[in-house]
Amino acid sequence: MSELTIWTLDWVPEGPRGFVRDLRLRWACEEAGLAYAVRTIPFDGRETNHLAQQPFGQVPFLEDGGLEMFESGAGLLHLARKSDRLMPRDPAGEAATVQWTIAALNSIEMVTVPWWFLEISGAKNDGLTGWMGTRLGHMERVLGEQEWLAAGRFTVADLLMADVLRVAKVRSFGDRPATEAYVARVTDRPAFKKARADQLAHFEAADRKRAGPRSS
Amino acid sequence: MSELTIWTLDWVPEGPRGFVRDLRLRWACEEAGLAYAVRTIPFDGRETNHLAQQPFGQVPFLEDGGLEMFESGAGLLHLARKSDRLMPRDPAGEAATVQWTIAALNSIEMVTVPWWFLEISGAKNDGLTGWMGTRLGHMERVLGEQEWLAAGRFTVADLLMADVLRVAKVRSFGDRPATEAYVARVTDRPAFKKARADQLAHFEAADRKRAGPRSS
Numbered sequence: 001m002s003e004l005t006i007w008t009l010d011w012v013p014e015g016p017r018g019f020v021r022d023l024r025l026r027w028a029c030e031e032a033g034l035a036y037a038v039r040t041i042p043f044d045g046r047e048t049n050h051l052a053q054q055p056f057g058q059v060p061f062l063e064d065g066g067l068e069m070f071e072s073g074a075g076l077l078h079l080a081r082k083s084d085r086l087m088p089r090d091p092a093g094e095a096a097t098v099q100w101t102i103a104a105l106n107s108i109e110m111v112t113v114p115w116w117f118l119e120i121s122g123a124k125n126d127g128l129t130g131w132m133g134t135r136l137g138h139m140e141r142v143l144g145e146q147e148w149l150a151a152g153r154f155t156v157a158d159l160l161m162a163d164v165l166r167v168a169k170v171r172s173f174g175d176r177p178a179t180e181a182y183v184a185r186v187t188d189r190p191a192f193k194k195a196r197a198d199q200l201a202h203f204e205a206a207d208r209k210r211a212g213p214r215s216s
Numbered sequence: 217m218s219e220l221t222i223w224t225l226d227w228v229p230e231g232p233r234g235f236v237r238d239l240r241l242r243w244a245c246e247e248a249g250l251a252y253a254v255r256t257i258p259f260d261g262r263e264t265n266h267l268a269q270q271p272f273g274q275v276p277f278l279e280d281g282g283l284e285m286f287e288s289g290a291g292l293l294h295l296a297r298k299s300d301r302l303m304p305r306d307p308a309g310e311a312a313t314v315q316w317t318i319a320a321l322n323s324i325e326m327v328t329v330p331w332w333f334l335e336i337s338g339a340k341n342d343g344l345t346g347w348m349g350t351r352l353g354h355m356e357r358v359l360g361e362q363e364w365l366a367a368g369r370f371t372v373a374d375l376l377m378a379d380v381l382r383v384a385k386v387r388s389f390g391d392r393p394a395t396e397a398y399v400a401r402v403t404d405r406p407a408f409k410k411a412r413a414d415q416l417a418h419f420e421a422a423d424r425k426r427a428g429p430r431s432s
Contacts, residue, residue, distance in 0.1 A: 056323050056354050067311045073322055074315040095283045099290040106289055106321040107272050114330035114344060121343040127334050138272050 004029060005063040007053065008199075010040035011206040021072040022060035023199050024163055028076055028156060030191035032083035038202065073105045076156050086156040096150035100157035103149075104164050111135050112168040119169075133173050139165070144178035147185075154186075162186035220245065221279040222291075223269065224415075226256035227422040237288040238276035239415050240379055244292055244372060246407035248299035254418065289321045292372050302372040312366035316373035319365075320380050327351050328384040335385075349389050355381070360394035363401075370402070378402035 006029070008022035022038070029036045041050045047057045054061050054070040061068060062075035069075055080087035080097065087097045115132045118125035139161075142149070149157045165183050170176050186192070222245070224238035238254070245252045257266045263273045270277050270286040277284060278291035285291055296303035296313065303313045331348045334341035355377075358365070365373045381399050386392050402408070 051354075051357075055358050056319075056351065058323075067308055069311045069315040071315050071318040071322060073318040074311070077314055077318075078311060092283055095280075095285045095290070095294060098293055099285040099287050102287040102289040102293075102321065103272075105318065106287060106325065107274075109322065110326045110329060113326060117347065118341075118343050123343045124340070125334075127337040127339045128330060131333065135272065138267075141267075142271050 003065050004034055004036040006036055006038050007050075007061045007063065008038060008040055008059045008202070009043045009046060011043045011210065012203055017200055017203050018196055019167060020059065020199060023195050024072045024160065025060055025062055025075050025079065026195035026198060027159055027163075027192050028079045028086055030194050031154075031156075031159065031189070032079060032085045034079065034082060038198075073101065073160065076160055077101060080156040086159070088151045088153070088155070093151035093155075097155040097157050100149040100155075101160055104157065104161040108135055108139065108161065108168075109164045112164060116167065116169075132168070136168070136170060136173050136176060136179065140176045140179050143182045147182075154189075158186050159192075162192075219281050220250055220252040222252055222254050223266075223277045223279065224254060224256055224275045224418070225259045225262060227259045227426065228419055233416055233419050234412055235383060236275065236415060239411050240288045240376065241276055241278055241291050241295070242411035242414060243375055243379075243408050244295045244302055246410050247370075247372075247375065247405070248295060248301045250295065250298060254414075289317065289376065292376060293317060296372045302375075304367045304369070304371070309367035309371075313371040313373050316365040316371075317376055320373065320377040324351055324355065324377065324384075325380045328380060332383065332385075348384070352384070352386060352389050352392060352395065356392045356395050359398045363398075370405075374402050375408075378408075 006022050006025045008020060012020055026036070026038075028034075041053075041059070046059075051057060053068065056070075058070070060072060060075065061070040062078065064078065067078075069078060076086075077098065080101075087094055111128065111132045112135075115125060115128040118128060146152075148154055149161055162183050165179060166187055170179050170183070222238050222241045224236060228236055242252070242254075244250075257269075257275070262275075267273060269284065272286075274286070276288060276291065277286040278294065280294065283294075285294060292302075293314065296317075303310055327344065327348045328351075331341060331344040334344060362368075364370055365377060378399050381395060382403055386395050386399070
């Protein structure tokens with residue numbers, strides 16, 4: 001068995017397929033050329049059946065030998081320390097990579113996920129819409145000025161930011177050509193495509209095992 | 217001049233005093249016994265006057281010799297690598313500290329800040345209220361089982377989580393005795409009290425310099 005293990009759910013409905021966050025860890029391992037296994041916990045009872053591993057009842061979590069950690073962002077920073085393909089080794093490059101990784105989690109995703117949460121629940125969310133427009137506007141300016149977020153090269157910060165932005169409905173907030181080109185460029189990487197295809201195959205295999213899809 | 221410099225605003229209105237996030241960096245430096253200077257950018261024009269240092273127009277950002285980084289979470293992880301008072305040096309202790317630091321930013325603050333944002337704007341936010349109740353419930357369970365988040369001791373993850381939770385109106389979500397005791401315990405640390413007092417004094421001095429408070 002591989003030393004690295006990515007834990008995810010054994011099955012999810014169609015909607016989240018291609019977006020479950022084990023994809024981030026798969027993608028990082030693919031970029032870094034790190035071997036990994038994928039193991040699962042049951043979808044049924046997921047709210048409470050793995051709280052010892054993930055105290056919010058979510059996935060993924062990452063196992064590395066005797067270490068175990070939840071939060072995809074923490075897993076990404078852990079993997080980044082294993083490979084300079086994900087993060088440069090000089091202090092300035094590392095600081096910039098960590099900074100933009102945290103920005104993806106705490107300045108962009110902090111706005112996009114609650115916005116999406118209210119959007120799908122049909123709630124009126126004008127307050128968050130204005131906030132999201134402002135933040136996406138800042139990102140558009142940054143991405144119009146530079147190809148990569150940190151150190152003039154692809155890093156784990158781009159992996160995470162592109163994953164955050166591809167879920168956000170950027171188009172709903174007007175014309176954002178630099179952001180759209182950035183997301184297209186980063187998600188065109190073979191490592192992303194393989195990670196996404198592997199996740200889709202994982203859940204499709206689960207469908208077959210259950211003899212056809214269930215309702216969620 | 218100190219090698220470490222924490223950049224914040226030269227003035228803010230009464231409301232955010234004691235909560236501006238330079239407090240997190242001050243607090244970490246106080247815990248670690250790291251000397252630091254505080255420098256400022258003008259409150260007026262803050263949306264655009266320091267985008268080269270902080271692309272979202274916010275504070276704080278941290279300077280360490282030639283390095284510069286924004287995002288208080290990134291600054292905290294940077295400081296944590298300088299002192300084992302903030303993060304243990306063994307791989308398991310480090311992984312647990314990083315994991316809970318990211319959890320504070322991406323699982324708790326991702327819910328509490330948008331909830332608060334809608335709350336102060338007077339918007340109806342039932343969707344986020346339910347989500348926040350669930351997340352605070354998970355934290356209550358965790359904090360009922362352990363005194364510290366990582367490695368059985370105070371770490372930068374507690375500093376950040378306590379700062380996130382002290383802003384969230386935990387009481388509005390019912391009886392959360394373990395969470396309240398945790399926040400009280402962590403914010404009773406001398407380093408927090410000094411950081412908070414120093415921030416309040418910083419902005420009070422700005423009032424005097426401007427010959428009395430202005431409106432925001």
